[in-house]
Amino acid sequence: MVRDLYMFSKVDKEAEVVWFNIAYENTVHSEADITSFFAEKGLDIRFAYLDCSDDPSRGKYVMFTEAKKGMDIKSIADELGKMDVVLKLDWGFSKNRVIQSVEFPLHLLGERAVIIRAKTFVNILNMLTEHVPQSEGLLTMIGLKSGADVVNYLRDMVDVNDSNFLDLLKELLMAAGWGILEYEMSTVDLKGTLRINDSFIADEYEESDVPTCRYISGFLAGYISESLNTTVHVRETICKSMGNGFCEHLVSPAPKGAKIEHLLRGESH
Known part of the structure; x- marks a missing residue:
């Protein structure tokens, strides 16, 4: 359970925290296909959330993963971006090992929020x-x-x-x-x-x-x-x-x- 709006990953201090922000075509199997991809690549999902509120035909899948140091994350991201259901992909490393449950800018009930x-x-x-x-x-x-x-x-x-x-x-x-x-x-x-x-x-x-x-x-x-x-x-x-x-x-x-x-x-x- 996420205790706060952000937390620091402590499970494997030797691993790197990598975040992915995935815009995808909302089909019956989209989320399962994406999750299976991460499992196959050995990326341990520490926190994730889905959002399909703006457009039912499109979804957003945000996840924070732990990856063993030395893994070729760019190649994995390139392969993920070529999946049929993936429309857009952003990713990066969390240098301070912070896992967030919100993103910037934050929106609440359709408006900018803080x-x-x-x-x-x-x-x-x-x-x-x-x-x-x-x-x-x-x-x-x-x-x-x-x-x-x-x-x-x-x-x-x-x-x-x-x-x-x-x-x-x-x-x-x-x-x-x-x-x-x-x-x-x-x-x-x-x-x-x-x-x-x-x-x-x-x-x-x-x-x-x-x-x-x-x-x-x-x-x-x-x-x-x-x-x-x-x-x-x-x-x-x-x-x-x-x-x-x-x-x-x-x-x-x-x-x-x-x-x-x-x-x-x-x-x-």
């Missing part, structure tokens, strides 16, 4: 809270827009509907490292409870007398409102930073006629 520590994110929130007037409303509005934007992106890939939008949200929050979501919500009366265990914001905050995950509340409100095409309010009532075991956000319907763009402009309270 990785920062949760502590850094919380430091930014703290600076806003200390120096920006009405920072709570600002953070909520930033979250609202972010949550709505995510739904618009997801709709290009899957059918976001009343029955699956919260399950999609649960998978998204866990994959992004935000926390583990549990929920009870009625899409009829637009009321419910969203509980987040191990919130990345609350975990990094020092003790607080008030809830600290207002950005997440805004994100949840934007996500739910856009998913259901009906505006909701979300507010955090229980927070781990206050000494509780989890964070809890209450969902309630917005005033009649309110739209998410009204919330973004701060017109509805």
